[in-house]
Amino acid sequence: MTTTETPLVDAKPYHHGDLRRALLDAAETVLERVGPGGLSLRAVAREAGVSPAAPYHHFKDKDELMLAVGKMGFTKLNVALAAAATARSDLGDRLSDIGLAYVEFAQDHPATYRVMYDCARRVDAMPDADEHDKTGFSMVKDAIREAAGGEISEVDAHLAAIAAWCAVHGLAEMSGFAEFKTLKTELGGEKEFLRGVLRHVMFTRPRHH
Amino acid sequence: MTTTETPLVDAKPYHHGDLRRALLDAAETVLERVGPGGLSLRAVAREAGVSPAAPYHHFKDKDELMLAVGKMGFTKLNVALAAAATARSDLGDRLSDIGLAYVEFAQDHPATYRVMYDCARRVDAMPDADEHDKTGFSMVKDAIREAAGGEISEVDAHLAAIAAWCAVHGLAEMSGFAEFKTLKTELGGEKEFLRGVLRHVMFTRPRHH
DNA sequence: CACCTATTTGAACGGTGTCAAGATAATCTT
């Protein structure tokens, strides 16, 4: 779309063969190896087996590469959330299933998750963040309406969805903190701890009636 | 304590005069000027008017400097929270007053706030994070018990406090997102938006009775 | 074939974190 309209099948356009894709994969590999702060564009190029200047024909900037990585991450996250939302929801309710999947995704790909939100913070840089968020967001909103049994106003559903999103994001970033360790063992495990917190987070009716 | 036991009054020990303090101040200045990603140790030294190698006699690493900056930030945050917790709480309840102060602190010092949690994530690097968190954390817990009118178990109060902390942290990081803009104007302002979200976040009784 | 365009390389520039050695100034010992 942007540059060469990469041929969709067996993409091996010129010298290397879909370097753009290879760079994205290399970036994710290096990312989870050395963490978000230690990642260098040169290391990504090294991992992909090309010269340090090669990436500049596929991404105008290091930032643009990171942006693409973040976008990929959001796509994967939404897949995981959709899977959790459509699974059978007998044990917990759907809302806390989604929240659990969210936190577990962040725990499984911590560096990628960090890059995702480092990108998302720069609004101008993510013009179509709406598109990505909306899918996850609407799932949460639907689950909230379902949990409230229809007796919730549109704006309250929206606020509750934002609250849930914020809380789960915070939990994703802080679930590893040392202060929570004793409580986790006390409750019998990581998952039980997360469910416990989520039970408090995802309340659907505001106080003050 | 660590090095020279800096004389408490008129601290101008050797050549420059309490360079450690000057470096911390310079770091905060540069931080809020160029953002957390763009901050360089050399720029901090430049701002303080010393050579690039000078900081290495007061901090073993760039990381150690950032850690000290983060610690300072947590101290300031706790001051702000304590002020909000002890103020008259007629308009909103104490819980949402604290949450509001938290988010506003993060909005006023965005780069410092980022450094704070970048440090806090590395648990090994913040051995006494407990000390700092506990003050803010116990305030939240007390406010939760107050809001629940005493009919809340210890573990539920703990979980609710964690939930509130996570949610407010998430809100602090995402309150600037573009998706929330229309809702903000619809609700009549930033503060009203924040109160609205916090009303959903800080519920004190979990579902499933 | 020659031509053109996209891709990749190589070398270079300024900036960065960090360290070793030397210079400088405050403190300690006598």
Add this chain to the structure above:
DNA sequence: AAGATTATCTTGACACCGTTCAAATAGGTG
């Protein structure tokens, strides 16, 4: 008070980083 000691700061250097630009290379087109 004078010399020895120690802490502080500067200078210079190294490797690495992001980025650019001219040259080299290779696929597509006539």
